[in-house]
Amino acid sequence: MPYDTAAVIEIDKAHVWHPFTQMREWMEPGHQPLVLVAGCGPWLEDSLGKRYLDGNSSIWTNIHGHNHPILNQALREQLNQVAHTSFLGFTNPTAVELARRLVAMLPGSSLRRVFFSDDGSTAIEVAIKMAVQYFPQNGHPQKIGFISFENAYHGDTLGASSLGGISIFRDRFKSHQFPVTRIGSTESLTAIDGSRVAGLVIEPLIQGAAGMRVWPAGMLKTLRGWCDENDVLLIFDEVMTGFGRTGKYFACQHEEVFPDFLAIAKGLTGGYLPLGATLTTEEVFNGFLGSPAEVRTFFYGHSYCGNPLGCAAALANLAIFEKERVLEKLQPKIEYLAERLRGLEVLPNVKEIRRCGFIAGIEVAQTNGDQFDWRDQVGSQICLAARGHGLLTRPIGDVIVLMLPLCVSQGEIDLAVDAIRKGITEVCGRRD
C-alpha cells in the first residue's frame, strides 16, 4: 500500500504529541521522522520502502520478530471469537490458560496467582497497591514504606515513578509522589529499619533505563534474605528482562531467587500488544480474602484487564518459545554478540560495554574518558548515523542500546554491531 509520507508527517506534526519527545524539535521543518509501516522478522520498513533492523526491539518489546505467522494466526483465531470481554465479574478461557502457563513457568517459586493489567507501569502499580494494602489489613498498619534503588526505572504512572530513581523522570512530580527510601547497594540495608517497610523493588540482574547497568552477581539472594528477615515483600520488575532477554525466561531464574511479586509486560505478548501481569504468592492472595463487609477486597483494575486478544498473543509467544526452541538457539547468539561487541572495545570513544544475555549498552565518552556534554546529544547522533547503515535504535544519554529481537541471525548481529561501529566512528571522528 503506498503511503503519502509528507501528508502523514504534516498531520502528525499538527496533531500528535509523542512520548519522551521535545516536540519543538520534532516539529521543525527539517525533521523528517521515519514513518514505519511494516515489519517482517527483526526488520522494519518505512513508508519509502527502506528496511531497518529493529535494534531495540521496538522499545524492548519484540521477541520473535514482526509479522510472525504463529502470532498472527493466534490473533486472527481470537478475533473470530471475541476481541474483548470484561474481566470484572467474568472470566475468559484465554486469560485463564495464560495464568496457568505463566505459573507453570516458575516451578521453584511460590508465585501462583496472576493479576492482569495493561503494561509495565500498571504491573508495578498493582504490586505497590497490593503491598500497601496487604500489611495494614493483616495486623501491621505501620508497614507501608518502600525501598527502591538509585537510578531505577519502573514506569511513568505516579506510583511507579515514585519508585524510580532517575531524577529527570521524577523530580518534577516529587510533590505528588509517595516517599521512598532509595539505596545504591545492598550494604545500605543494614541501616534500614524494616518494620515500616512493605516492599523492596529491583530490576533484577540489570537496570535498563539507567543505561544498562549490571548488578553484582548474588545480589538477589542477599535481598531475599533481608526481606525474609524483615517480613518485607520482594518485588522483581522483569518488565524489561522477562521473556528470554537475559538468556532464560526470567532474570530471577539465573540465581534461582524468587520474589513475592513478579511484574511482567513488554515481551509478554511477544511485543504485539499491551498487556501486563503481576504474579504473587498464595500468602499475599490469602491476605485479601474475607467477607465483603470486611472490605479486604483489592479494589483495583483496568477496563482491559485479562484482554483476550492480548492473552492470545501471550500464549502464542510462549508457544513460539517452545516450538522454535528459542532459548536453546539463543545461547550461541549471546556468545556471538559478546564476541562481536568485544571488537568495539578498541574504539577510542567506547568507554564501557555492558551486557546481560542479549541486552547490551555501549557507553561512549571523550577519548580521555570524560562524558560528552549532554547537550551535544552524541548518543542520539550516533543512533542517527547507525540508521544510515540499516540499524534502528535509541540511546539512553550516551549509552547506545542494542537489544535485538531474539530471532536475529548471526548476519543480522554483524549488521547491527557494524552499524554501531560506523556510527561511533563517524560521529566521534567528526568531533576529534
Ligand SMILES: Cc1ncc(COP(=O)(O)O)c(C=O)c1O
Ligand atoms: C524495568 C521497567 N519497568 C517498567 C517499565 C514501564 O513499562 P511500560 O512502558 O510498559 O509502562 C519499563 C519500561 O521501559 C521498564 O524498563
